[in-house]
Amino acid sequence: xxxxxTGNIELLPEHNLARYCRPRMVSGGILSxxxxxxxxxxxxxxxxxxxxxxxxxRGIQMSGVRASLADKGFDIRxxxxxxxxxxxxxxxxxxxxxLRFLLLGQRNDPSHAGIFGYTTSDIDVAGDLSESVRxxxxxxx
Amino acid sequence: MALASSTTIAEISAxxxxxxxxxxxxxxxxxxxxxxxxxxxxxxxDESARGFFEFFTSVKSDSKVGLACSxxxxxxxxxxxxxxxRSASIWFLDGEQVMFTARKRSGERVxxxxxKNFTDRFTLAKVFVQEGLLSWRLSQQGT
Numbered sequence: 537x538x539x540x541x542t543g544n545i546e547l548l549p550e551h552n553l554a555r556y557c558r559p560r561m562v563s564g565g566i567l568s569x570x571x572x573x574x575x576x577x578x579x580x581x582x583x584x585x586x587x588x589x590x591x592x593x594r595g596i597q598m599s600g601v602r603a604s605l606a607d608k609g610f611d612i613r614x615x616x617x618x619x620x621x622x623x624x625x626x627x628x629x630x631x632x633x634x635l636r637f638l639l640l641g642q643r644n645d646p647s648h649a650g651i652f653g654y655t656t657s658d659i660d661v662a663g664d665l666s667e668s669v670r671x672x673x674x675x676x677x
Numbered sequence: 678m679a680l681a682s683s684t685t686i687a688e689i690s691a692x693x694x695x696x697x698x699x700x701x702x703x704x705x706x707x708x709x710x711x712x713x714x715x716x717x718x719x720x721x722x723d724e725s726a727r728g729f730f731e732f733f734t735s736v737k738s739d740s741k742v743g744l745a746c747s748x749x750x751x752x753x754x755x756x757x758x759x760x761x762x763r764s765a766s767i768w769f770l771d772g773e774q775v776m777f778t779a780r781k782r783s784g785e786r787v788x789x790x791x792x793k794n795f796t797d798r799f800t801l802a803k804v805f806v807q808e809g810l811l812s813w814r815l816s817q818q819g820t
Contacts, residue, residue, distance in 0.1 A: 563743030
């Protein structure tokens with residue numbers, strides 16, 4: 537059963553999230569659905585809220601995400617990509633379940649956000665999310 | 678194109694190159710290597726690659742194919758370059774079993790039986806052909 541988080545800030549349809557995707561997940565500029573599958577005990581898909589860093593400038597937003605993940609000791613690989621998930625677009629693709637996009641805000645990563653509302657067995661939702669992605673950015677510029 | 682159960686990824690890559698699929702062979706070699714592996718992740722397994730190869734050589738498509746690899750070592754085939762709403766992601770769990778998500782020409786998701794996203798690769802190929810996602814290659818037609 538999908539988790540029902542409480543006490544976090546609900547993000548808006550016009551907001552965007554970045555999901556780090558390992559080099560093994562990206563083939564010919566296309567992102568594998570595997571990048572959006574929840575695994576094991578994961579209750580949500582881990583992402584970063586881009587508008588936390590700047591309202592509109594994608595370059596500043598992506599630099600902020602890279603710095604945040606580096607601060608957390610996250611191992612970002614040169615061939616990796618950041619997928620940008622627009623919440624409105626994601627909701628147009630994912631229709632079988634109701635997703636929630638929440639700002640979780642950790643002390644060492646205030647932009648940390650999660651996509652809730654699906655489970656490890658919702659393969660189709662992972663596929664829908666990957667199809668909704670319209671932007672990929674290099675993990676290391 | 679039946680493979681022996683001992684066929685390795687290196688042998689499968691060689692077969693792909695013989696077929697003129699050098700890009701896929703290179704990608705498979707990369708996925709079978711330790712390059713870019715995170716702790717706890719597995720490189721692509723031989724049995725998963727066999728499943729992909731058998732599926733790939735049984736069907737043809739107007740989409741090119743991309744390859745990824747799950748942390749479990751499952752090869753993931755991505756048919757995502759269709760000119761319409763069709764798409765397919767297939768995880769080859771071993772030589773026979775697959776997990777998948779796919780969209781028909783109408784945009785509707787494909788589901789098979791009670792398990793919806795899990796089946797064997799021959800059933801998946803048959804359903805995909807029936808739904809117009811892919812077509813049989815060579816002598817598979819009508820089987």
